[in-house]
Amino acid sequence: MKTPSLESNTATRRLFVWELPVRLFHWALVLLMILLYLSIEVMDNMDRHAQLGYAMLALVLFRIIWGFVGGTYARFGDFLHRPGKVIRYARTLPEAKPDTIAGHNPLGGWMVLVLLLGFLTQAVMGLFSNDDILFDGPLSDLVSKEVSDTLTGLHAQLFNVLLVLVVLHIAAVVYHKVRKRENLTPAMITGYKALPAESTAEPSRGGKSWLAAIILTICAGVVYWLVG
Numbered sequence: 001m002k003t004p005s006l007e008s009n010t011a012t013r014r015l016f017v018w019e020l021p022v023r024l025f026h027w028a029l030v031l032l033m034i035l036l037y038l039s040i041e042v043m044d045n046m047d048r049h050a051q052l053g054y055a056m057l058a059l060v061l062f063r064i065i066w067g068f069v070g071g072t073y074a075r076f077g078d079f080l081h082r083p084g085k086v087i088r089y090a091r092t093l094p095e096a097k098p099d100t101i102a103g104h105n106p107l108g109g110w111m112v113l114v115l116l117l118g119f120l121t122q123a124v125m126g127l128f129s130n131d132d133i134l135f136d137g138p139l140s141d142l143v144s145k146e147v148s149d150t151l152t153g154l155h156a157q158l159f160n161v162l163l164v165l166v167v168l169h170i171a172a173v174v175y176h177k178v179r180k181r182e183n184l185t186p187a188m189i190t191g192y193k194a195l196p197a198e199s200t201a202e203p204s205r206g207g208k209s210w211l212a213a214i215i216l217t218i219c220a221g222v223v224y225w226l227v228g
């Protein structure tokens with residue numbers, strides 16, 4: 001029997017779920033991760049790597065604050081659920097039918113938090129690291145050389161962990177498309193998600209771009225002050 005598809009099924013509704021600040025955050029994060037990797041592996045430019053790392057820190061700090069004051073589905077309160085709900089959701093994963101959830105699903109929600117904390121930890125450790133030649137992270141003076149060396153090693157290892165998490169994240173998006181016939185990616189571009197007609201979710205509210213701009217500017221200011 002053919003899998004019910006949100007693309008072929010006409011009984012769908014288009015719901016506004018991801019406000020502009022969340023979408024810009026997402027693709028800026030993707031771009032920064034690629035550039036951070038290239039700055040080391042291809043350009044071998046520590047100064048550029050550090051600058052990109054500061055931008056990453058400001059961006060992640062912004063998203064953490066946005067998790068409290070952003071639009072309906074950007075809030076931690078919307079997508080971080082108790083273990084019971086996560087397990088119940090996980091049991092439905094093999095079902096070949098689209099979810100009716102508007103925001104992050106209960107499993108994906110925790111993945112979002114893990115990714116955010118992973119990138120935050122990575123950026124903070126970078127501030128304390130050194131390359132044993134010309135570069136000392138802006139906060140490396142605050143710790144001993146031994147601690148700085150340890151954090152440098154962890155910084156390199158955590159990158160590999162983040163890569164695995166990103167691969168898992170993309171694999172989950174592909175799984176939802178192939179098995180559950182849910183095309184999640186366009187929603188991260190346009191803001192509108194295609195949901196089954198029976199979904200009763202409301203469109204996202206709040207999440208104003210001017211508020212995001214103020215918060216991001218403050219986060220950038222804090223990082224500038226920290227590393228300046």
Ligand code: HEM
Binds near residue numbers: 025
């Ligand atoms: C470096 C690579 C990537 C990282 C670090 C990353 C990280 C994240 C994070 C943190 C979120 C949560 C967004 C938020 O609530 O603010 C997210 C959501 C999402 N990402 Fe990515 N992402 C990456 C690559 C991709 C790619 C390549 C795609 C598409 C093919 C993608 C598709 C999505 C989608 C569709 C969502 C929303 C999922 C949902 O509907 O719950 N991501 N990603």
